[in-house]
Each structure stands twice: as C-alpha cells, then as structure tokens.
Amino acid sequence: MSYNHEQIEKKWQQYWADNKTFKTVNDESKPKFYALDMFPYPSGVGLHVGHPLGYIATDILSSFKRKQGYNVLHPMGWDAFGLPAEQYALDTGNDPAEFTAKNIATFKRQMNDLGFSYDWDREINTTDPKYYKWTQWIFIQLYKKGLAYVDEVAVNWCPALGTVLSNEEVIDGLSERGNHPVERRPMRQWVLKITEYADRLIEDLEDLDWPESLKEMQRNWIGRSEGANVTFQIEGTDKDFTVFTTRPDTLFGATYAVLAPEHKLVAQITTAEQQVAVDAYLDKVKTKSDLERTDLAKEKTGIFTGAYAINPVNGEKMPIWIADYVLATYGTGAIMAVPAHDERDYEFAKEFNLPIIPVLEGGNIEEEAFTGDGVHINSDFLNGLGKEDGIEKAIAWLVEKGVGEKKISYRLRDWLFSRQRYWGEPIPMIHWEDGTMTPVPEDELPLELPKADNIHPSGTGESPLANITDWVNVVDPKTGMKGRRETNTMPQWAGSCWYYLRYIDPDNDNMLIDPELAKRWLPVDIYVGGAEHAVLHLLYARFWHKVLYDLGVVPTKEPFQKLFNQGMILGEGHVKMSKSLGNVINPDDIVASHGADTLRLYEMFMGPLDASKEWTTNGVDGARRFLDRVWRLFMNEDGTLSAKVNGEEGGELEKVYHQTVKKVTEDYEHMRNNTAISQLMVFVNEANKVDRIPTKYAEGVVLLLSPIAPHIAEEIWQQLGHSETLTYAAWPTFDEAKLEDNEIEMVVQINGKVRAKLKVAKDITKDELEKVALADEKVQEHMAGKALVKLIAIPGKLVNIVIK
RNA sequence: GCCGAUGUGGCGGAAUUGGCAGACGCGUGCGACUCAAAAUCGCAUUCCUUUGGAGUGCCGGUUCGAUCCCGGCCAUCGGUACCA
Structure with a gap:
C-alpha cells in the first residue's frame, strides 16, 4: 500500500504555516548558520525542475543544522526588476508591477508546495520601495566616495526603436525585436569604479571556501597584469602617446606602433597622403561587430597613418599604424609592436612586410614568433640579461629618462551601471539648471518609481521616465532653482548585490542593517547557485560588500564564506530542457503525481549536486518506490504505527543503524546527498528483513530522512507518538564502537x-x-x-x- | 588557441592519505503471490572463448598493489578570447 502524498503534504504544509515553524528567532545561545540560495527572477512561466535543485540542497542543510542545535537563517526573496516584465508591459500595456506580483505569487505557491522551510517573514522583493530605498542609499554612498561617475560610453543604439539595447537583444547587428539596424553610439552613462577594488577582489579570494575553478575564473576575469607604460614621441611634432606593455625589456625589438582605431590621436597625426586610406579603414571597422573584429578575424588588417614614432631606447623611427586588433578599452589603446616575440604582432608584420628584429635568444623568427624565455640580444644595456632582470632594468632606465613607469593593467573594466529602462531602481540624482548635480537627500528616499500608463521609449535615448514630466522636473524649495531628475535606472544586478544583508534585518526603516545583527549573522555560511553567475553577480556583490565594509556597515570583508555551484538538470537524451523541444518538466506535475517528497528525493538522488544530470521518468518512479517502502516498513495499512516497531535498541539492526547515522550525517555536512540516500536505502533494505525495529532506530531513521522528505517524516514521527514537529528534534548520534x-x-x-x-x-x-x-x-x-x-x-x- | 572540468556495466552513479572496482537506484531476466494482470516480495545481472582470463577513454611510468599519483594522447562539456 502506498501512502497518500496529497493528503499528508497538504496537512504538514498547513501545520508549518499555522505554527510559523520555520520562523527564525535570533537565539544567541546557539551557534548561527546562514544558508542562502541565489534568489530567482520570478518569470511568467513559473518554476522549472532545475530551479529546486539548489533550493533542496540548502533546505536539507538548514533542516539538518536546526536539528544539530544551530540557529538557522534560511530566507527567500525575489530579484524582480528586469527586462521581461518591461517587455511584457510594452507588449500588452499592463503594469509591470502587477505582472511581477502575479508571478511572485506563483513562484511562492510552487515553493510552498515543495515544502521548503523558509522564514517567509523575511521575504524580500527588490522592486519594493522599502527595499530599493536602501539600494538607492548605497548608490549615494558610492557617489559620495567617488566610486560612481558619469562617462561617455558606447552603447547599442537602435534608431528605429528609439532605444538602447542590451547585448542579448542584438543579434548579428540587428535588434531582436523588429530586426532593425543597431549602431554603437557614445552616450552619457553612470559607471561604477570597480577597478579601484581589483586588487582586493583578487587577494581576498584566498580565504574563501569556494571551488578553486571558480576562484580562477574570477582571477582571470579581473586579469591583473604587471608591466610598464612607455611614452613615445611622434617625429616632427610635440605630440606623444603612451603604450602599455608587459615586456618593456623587448623595447629594442619594437619596430612599429599600433593605435586602436578609436584612439584620439588618429585624427591628429594622419598625414595628408594617407588621409583617404585611413578614413576608408575607419569606416570599414565601424561596421564590424565586436565578433567580427575578434573571433572571426582570420587575417590582420590595418593601415599606415604616415606618421612615425621615435623609439626612446635607440632613437629609431617606428611607423605608426592603425589596426583593429588593438582595443581602445584595454591598457592605453596603443601598443608598441615587437613582432619577433609576440604572435599577433608577428602575423601583422608578416602581412604588411614590417621589420622583425629578434631581441631574445632562441626560436626562429623565420618561422614564428618566439614567446619563450631567452637571454637578451641586440639590446644594448640589456644584453645578456634574463627576462626578470631585463624587465627590471628596462623599467629603471625608463623611469630615469622620464619616458615610462611601472604600471599594472586590468582586463576588468568599470561597471556600466545605468540602463535606459523604466522597470528598475531610479538613480537618485538631480541635475540642476546651473550644471551642477546633487544626490536626492537621503531623508527623501526612497525615490519611488512613478506609476506610468505609457512606458514607451522616449526616442531620445533616455528612459521612458523622461516622458513623465511631473516626476522628472523638480524645483529646489529653498533656492527655487530648477532641476531635472536622472532618468536612467539601475541594472538588475543592483538589487541582487546586497539582498543577503536585508534578510538579516528585513524591516529596518532606519538603517540598511543593524550592526549587531550583521555581526551575528555574517558571513553567509553556504551560498548555492548556478555557475552562470561565477563572475558577474559574484564579483559585483563582493565589490559592494567591500564598499559597505569600508563604510563600517558590515563587519566582514567578504559576503559568502562558502559557495557551491549546483549543476544543471537536462532533458532525456542529455539535452537542455527548452520550450521549443517540448521537454520541460513542470514541478507542479511531479508534485501532483508523485509528491513533493519524491521530487526532492529524486533530484538529490540523481547524482552529485555539482554535476549535470539527465531527468528520467523511471528515476522518479524509483524514488517514489523507496518512500513507499519506508512507509510500509513503519506503518500499517490504516496509517497507524506497525507493531514491528517496538522495544529497546540493539538486536540485528544495531550495526547498520550506527553505520547509517554516521554516513548520513557526514554526507549531509558535505552536501553529498546522493550517497546519504543510498545509505538510507541500505538501512531500509536491512530493516525489511528483520522482525523487530527498535523504536529508537525508527525515530532516528525518520529524523535522518526528514531533511529530504519532510512531509512523510513528520507524519511517521507523529505516529511514533510525538505531538510536536520534528523540525527541532535532536539529530541522532552514533557509537563508533558499534560500527564493526x-x-x-x-x-x-x-x-x-x-x-x-x-x-x-x-x-x-x-x-x-x-x-x-x-x-x-x-x-x-x-x-x-x-x-x-x-x-x-x-x-x-x-x-x-x-x-x- | 588558452583556461577549467569530466571520461567507470545496458543506464544514473558508488568507491580518496594508493588496498575486495561496480554500493544504491533504474532497466532487464527468472521465480513467488494471482484465475489473470498490476502492485508487492525473492533471486540474478561488468564482459569473454569460464578449472580461467580481461576490465574504470587510449598508450606508457612509479608501486607489492593504481579508478585514485606522474608523463603523453584522444573524446566530451563549460568558460573565455587578438588583453599588448
């Protein structure tokens, strides 16, 4: 006989809600444990079976830790600003706020159906003015610290739509909606100076309990490289330009220089004879997408400006070229080319017949660039030195002559923070008619997003907020000066940069977070989410946390002590689940047919949490069969406790019971839930073979199972004679002596x-x-x-x- | 190209300071129960030319002993890119 999952699951979900079983009350007598999930964007399609994978894992850990006597914080919320709601509003004329609220209700209902043990009293929503009041407050602090500034940045401008598009909305140079041409156009944008924190973002990775591969990805993304800036005079003028190089020791091998097409000097130094050719080249580059300039470029292209630079070490003339393989956004946007020892420069020199002079011993420059280490040759005062010594001596020389200095460059760029959208946090700044700019006074926060009937693009590149005149225009009550509100809004990353702090103190109107509570709960003990957030979200959140640390708002340098990337759930045949393939599994269907406990058990049993796994219907059936076996082991057909469960501990099950407690405990601790489940199966198989199950073992096994299958566990627990929930029952212990x-x-x-x-x-x-x-x-x-x-x-x- | 990960039965996967390869589940086969079927229970299930032999992607090495450590290669997945 199988158990009735519908009845039992509803019964306990009701009980937990009525009794606020999972409410976190600050209890200083216990050690704390903060288990956090990456909160979802509440899309219109609801939860997908891939979503709960990580949520189940943190729920198991939370349940386990509660029983081990920890004071557990396990919250959930909504990352609810974002493009899809705005697009839906544009398409249908509905209010994105209403649409979002509806989606949230669906997500919340689905999560509750899965029996998650969240403290819903701490629910947060990034679109709630009470929440984004503090997102705006953080922005003002960034501004006051000089970490938020306005710059002209090239964005994807679509003239036909009259709006700026994100990269993902542009496909092959055309807008995703309507297939209109898109061009790069510089516009006034807010930028956050994350590069100022680059070194700290690298250094502090050291002490984090994160997967090494993920730390490596962050290091590579920041891309710190040490080298030197070298200044080159332009022959026959008083102009100069600076290049960044990691190999100043190869300066004697520099035979030409290259400027990025966007470099400011291009217009000034191009000679009359070359003007036509240069203009033609610049035109060609403009039409190229980033992809064409980088990925797809098989051959080097470029054009000579007609001008020459003087190599500071030997006074040699170096032709100055323009080429799109040099990027304006990295280093200084200009390079010295050392074709003998750099593959890209080598290819370029071969293409355009430029001289190649070896300055390192080893390699054969007839065939390829030599990028290895070698003794310096043809290099005057550097001859005979190795790489390290050569670099050091070259920099000393440059400094002495006043033509260069040691320099560190980062691949990381400052964070483009403004969006020309309606559905985001308004940036709390006012531009005054006298040309000055001030933040909205902090006591006037939140600066609420105005209700709008029409959120169509302004057509000027400004956000739809520019159309709402009584919101945009302001007058200073003291001076009578007129001003205009900033119409840009914040990106979706903003709200998710600090939400983990707000869960700790969700209703505080006076400050972002009470310092005592911050001290109590930070850092997050376990943060589980998808690997797709390996760089951007995790880097941005770390950056804001460090700024808040510098402001004394939080007591820790880092937000997330331990991090775990869950894998993906794939459809049958090892392909991604997608609407177009029609292989998306809706958790609601599984909950209805097999029950939430089965879904939780199956997702954990599929394989290691961090691996990609294939969904199979047979596997779900198997998981349900196990829960049926558990039920029959302890219960009679009428739902009362089986007479098999009785008496003192000991007997035939003693050894396997103690082994099970040990293995399951250790496995939960390390999130090896798949092997914990197999051990529970081993116990159940053994218990089915014996005539008597000691009551204490039955209770212990029910507790061991409860983090994974909380509903069925509560029901059996009740039949074992307990009137209270098992949520805070003491975790079973084992005796080493009885293991063998x-x-x-x-x-x-x-x-x-x-x-x-x-x-x-x-x-x-x-x-x-x-x-x-x-x-x-x-x-x-x-x-x-x-x-x-x-x-x-x-x-x-x-x-x-x-x-x- | 570079960086990272992975590779084990028909399938998902176990096995770590180097010590019984294949736990547990799925599938399959056989049996019990049943008028019959389903469900359930029990047994079996790496492969082969079976007194034995081979076997953790392939080739080699270290070792008394290698899924595990080292070297080389192949394949798949993920990330990333003219980063000077």
Whole structure:
C-alpha cells in the first residue's frame, strides 16, 4: 500500500504555516548558520525542475543544522526588476508591477508546495520601495566616495526603436525585436569604479571556501597584469602617446606602433597622403561587430597613418599604424609592436612586410614568433640579461629618462551601471539648471518609481521616465532653482548585490542593517547557485560588500564564506530542457503525481549536486518506490504505527543503524546527498528483513530522512507518538564502537589478485595475520611450487603475497 | 588557441592519505503471490572463448598493489578570447 502524498503534504504544509515553524528567532545561545540560495527572477512561466535543485540542497542543510542545535537563517526573496516584465508591459500595456506580483505569487505557491522551510517573514522583493530605498542609499554612498561617475560610453543604439539595447537583444547587428539596424553610439552613462577594488577582489579570494575553478575564473576575469607604460614621441611634432606593455625589456625589438582605431590621436597625426586610406579603414571597422573584429578575424588588417614614432631606447623611427586588433578599452589603446616575440604582432608584420628584429635568444623568427624565455640580444644595456632582470632594468632606465613607469593593467573594466529602462531602481540624482548635480537627500528616499500608463521609449535615448514630466522636473524649495531628475535606472544586478544583508534585518526603516545583527549573522555560511553567475553577480556583490565594509556597515570583508555551484538538470537524451523541444518538466506535475517528497528525493538522488544530470521518468518512479517502502516498513495499512516497531535498541539492526547515522550525517555536512540516500536505502533494505525495529532506530531513521522528505517524516514521527514537529528534534548520534564486529573479513591477494578471504579478529597483529594468510588452503594451492618474494600484511586492510 | 572540468556495466552513479572496482537506484531476466494482470516480495545481472582470463577513454611510468599519483594522447562539456 502506498501512502497518500496529497493528503499528508497538504496537512504538514498547513501545520508549518499555522505554527510559523520555520520562523527564525535570533537565539544567541546557539551557534548561527546562514544558508542562502541565489534568489530567482520570478518569470511568467513559473518554476522549472532545475530551479529546486539548489533550493533542496540548502533546505536539507538548514533542516539538518536546526536539528544539530544551530540557529538557522534560511530566507527567500525575489530579484524582480528586469527586462521581461518591461517587455511584457510594452507588449500588452499592463503594469509591470502587477505582472511581477502575479508571478511572485506563483513562484511562492510552487515553493510552498515543495515544502521548503523558509522564514517567509523575511521575504524580500527588490522592486519594493522599502527595499530599493536602501539600494538607492548605497548608490549615494558610492557617489559620495567617488566610486560612481558619469562617462561617455558606447552603447547599442537602435534608431528605429528609439532605444538602447542590451547585448542579448542584438543579434548579428540587428535588434531582436523588429530586426532593425543597431549602431554603437557614445552616450552619457553612470559607471561604477570597480577597478579601484581589483586588487582586493583578487587577494581576498584566498580565504574563501569556494571551488578553486571558480576562484580562477574570477582571477582571470579581473586579469591583473604587471608591466610598464612607455611614452613615445611622434617625429616632427610635440605630440606623444603612451603604450602599455608587459615586456618593456623587448623595447629594442619594437619596430612599429599600433593605435586602436578609436584612439584620439588618429585624427591628429594622419598625414595628408594617407588621409583617404585611413578614413576608408575607419569606416570599414565601424561596421564590424565586436565578433567580427575578434573571433572571426582570420587575417590582420590595418593601415599606415604616415606618421612615425621615435623609439626612446635607440632613437629609431617606428611607423605608426592603425589596426583593429588593438582595443581602445584595454591598457592605453596603443601598443608598441615587437613582432619577433609576440604572435599577433608577428602575423601583422608578416602581412604588411614590417621589420622583425629578434631581441631574445632562441626560436626562429623565420618561422614564428618566439614567446619563450631567452637571454637578451641586440639590446644594448640589456644584453645578456634574463627576462626578470631585463624587465627590471628596462623599467629603471625608463623611469630615469622620464619616458615610462611601472604600471599594472586590468582586463576588468568599470561597471556600466545605468540602463535606459523604466522597470528598475531610479538613480537618485538631480541635475540642476546651473550644471551642477546633487544626490536626492537621503531623508527623501526612497525615490519611488512613478506609476506610468505609457512606458514607451522616449526616442531620445533616455528612459521612458523622461516622458513623465511631473516626476522628472523638480524645483529646489529653498533656492527655487530648477532641476531635472536622472532618468536612467539601475541594472538588475543592483538589487541582487546586497539582498543577503536585508534578510538579516528585513524591516529596518532606519538603517540598511543593524550592526549587531550583521555581526551575528555574517558571513553567509553556504551560498548555492548556478555557475552562470561565477563572475558577474559574484564579483559585483563582493565589490559592494567591500564598499559597505569600508563604510563600517558590515563587519566582514567578504559576503559568502562558502559557495557551491549546483549543476544543471537536462532533458532525456542529455539535452537542455527548452520550450521549443517540448521537454520541460513542470514541478507542479511531479508534485501532483508523485509528491513533493519524491521530487526532492529524486533530484538529490540523481547524482552529485555539482554535476549535470539527465531527468528520467523511471528515476522518479524509483524514488517514489523507496518512500513507499519506508512507509510500509513503519506503518500499517490504516496509517497507524506497525507493531514491528517496538522495544529497546540493539538486536540485528544495531550495526547498520550506527553505520547509517554516521554516513548520513557526514554526507549531509558535505552536501553529498546522493550517497546519504543510498545509505538510507541500505538501512531500509536491512530493516525489511528483520522482525523487530527498535523504536529508537525508527525515530532516528525518520529524523535522518526528514531533511529530504519532510512531509512523510513528520507524519511517521507523529505516529511514533510525538505531538510536536520534528523540525527541532535532536539529530541522532552514533557509537563508533558499534560500527564493526569483532571479526572482520580480510582479503588475501597473490600478485595483486584477490585469491582468498579470511575471517580474522578485528585487532589481529601483523605476525598473526601473516601466519593465518599463509596457512589458508587456497593460498597454499596458488603458492605450490613458487618462491615467496615478498609479503605485505596490513591489519585492517589486506595481505598481499608476491610469488615467482 | 588558452583556461577549467569530466571520461567507470545496458543506464544514473558508488568507491580518496594508493588496498575486495561496480554500493544504491533504474532497466532487464527468472521465480513467488494471482484465475489473470498490476502492485508487492525473492533471486540474478561488468564482459569473454569460464578449472580461467580481461576490465574504470587510449598508450606508457612509479608501486607489492593504481579508478585514485606522474608523463603523453584522444573524446566530451563549460568558460573565455587578438588583453599588448
């Protein structure tokens, strides 16, 4: 007989809600544990079976820690600003706020159906003015610290739509909606100076308990490289330009220089003879997408400006070229080319017949660039030196002559923070008619997003907020000066940069977070989410946290002490689940047919949490079968407790029970939920073979199962005679002494192959073990006529006999 | 190209200071129960030419002993890119 999941799951969900079972009350007498999920964007399609994978894992950990006596914080909320709601509003004329609220209600209902143990009293929503009041407050602090500034940045401008598009809205140079041409156009944008924190963002990775591969990705993304800036005079003028190089020691091999097409000097230095050719080249580059300039470019392109630079070390003339392989956004937007020792410069020099002078020994410049380490040649005062010494001496020389300095460059760029959208946090700044700019006074926050009937693009590149005149225009009540509000809004990243702080103190109107509570709960003990957020979200959140640390708002340098990336759930055939393939599994269907406990169990049993796994219907059936077995083990058909469950501990199940408690406890601790489940299956298989299950073992196993399958566990727990929820029951313990018998089985190998198995005393000595092994009949058989070469006997492990 | 990860039965996956390869589940086969079927229970299930042999992507190395450590290669997945 199977249990009735619909009835039992509803019953306990109701009980938990009525009793506020999972409400987190600050309890200083207990150690704290903060388990956090990456909160979702509440889309219109609801939860997908991939979403709960991580949520189940943190829920298990939370449940486990509560029973181990921790004061657990396990909240959930909504990252609810974002493009889809705005697009929906544009398409249908509905209010994005209403649409979002509806989606949130669906997500919340689905999560509750899965039995998650969230403290909903701490629910947060990034679109709630009470929440974004503090997002805006953080922005003002960034501004006051000089970390938020306005700059002209090239964006994707679509003239036909009259709006700026994100990269993902542009496909092959055309707008995703309507296929209109898109061009790069510089516009006034807010930018956050994340580069100022680059070194700290690298250094502080050290102490974090994150996957090494993820730390490596962040380091590479920040891309710190040490080198030098070198200044080159332009022949026959008083102009100069600076290049960044990691190899100033190869300066004697620099035979030409290259400017990015966007470089400011291009217009000034191009000679009359070259003007037409240069203009043609610049035109060609403008039409190229980033992809064409980088990925797809098989051949180097470029054009000579007609101008020459002077190499400061030897006074040689170097032609100045323009090429799109040099990027305006990295370093100084200009390079010195050392074709003998750089592959890109080598290709370019070959293409345009520029001289190649080797300055490092080794390699063959007839065939390819030599990028290895070698002794310097053709380099005057650097000759004979190795790489390290050469760099050091070259920089010293540059500094002495006043033409260069040591310099560190980052691949990381400052964070483009404004969006020309309606559905985002308004940036709380006012531009005054006298040209000055001030933040909205902090006591006037939140600066609420105005209700709008029409959120169509302004057409000027400004956000739809520009159309709402009584919101945009302001007058200073003291001076009478007129002003205009900033119409840009913040990107979706903003709200998700600090939400983990607000859960700690969600209703505080006076400050972002109470410092005492921050001290109590930070850092987050476990943060689980998808690997797609490996760089951007995790880097932005770390950046804001560090700024808040500098402001004294938070007491820790880092927000997330431990991080875990869950894998993906794929459709059958190991393909992504997608609407177009029609293979999307809706958790609601599984909850209805098999129950939430089954879904939770199955998702955890599929394989390691961090792996990509394939969804199979047979697997779900198997998970349900196990819960049915559990139910039948403890319960009668009428839902009362089986008579098998009785009496004192001990008996046939003693060993397997203690093994199970040990293994499951250790596995939960390390989020190895798949193997914890197999151990529970082993116990259930054993328990089915015996006539009596000691009551204490039954209770223990129900507790061990409860983090994964909380509803069925509560129901059995109640039938075991408990009137209270098992949420805060004490976690079962095990006794090391009961894990093993006095007699253990040991293996005898001959030449590495298992030939015999022996039953021996647990504490057998090495000598005795050798004797017993050699005396064994099968061993004797194999050894007949052979000479003993070596005998390895390790009590508790094995015996290996080497013969010849 | 570079960086990272992974590779184990028919399938998902177990096995870590180097010590019995294949736990647990799925599937399959056989049996019990049943008028019959489903459900349930029990047994079996890496492969082969089976007194034995081979086997954790492939080739080699270290070791008494390698899924695990080292070197080389192949494949798949993810990230990323003229970063000077």
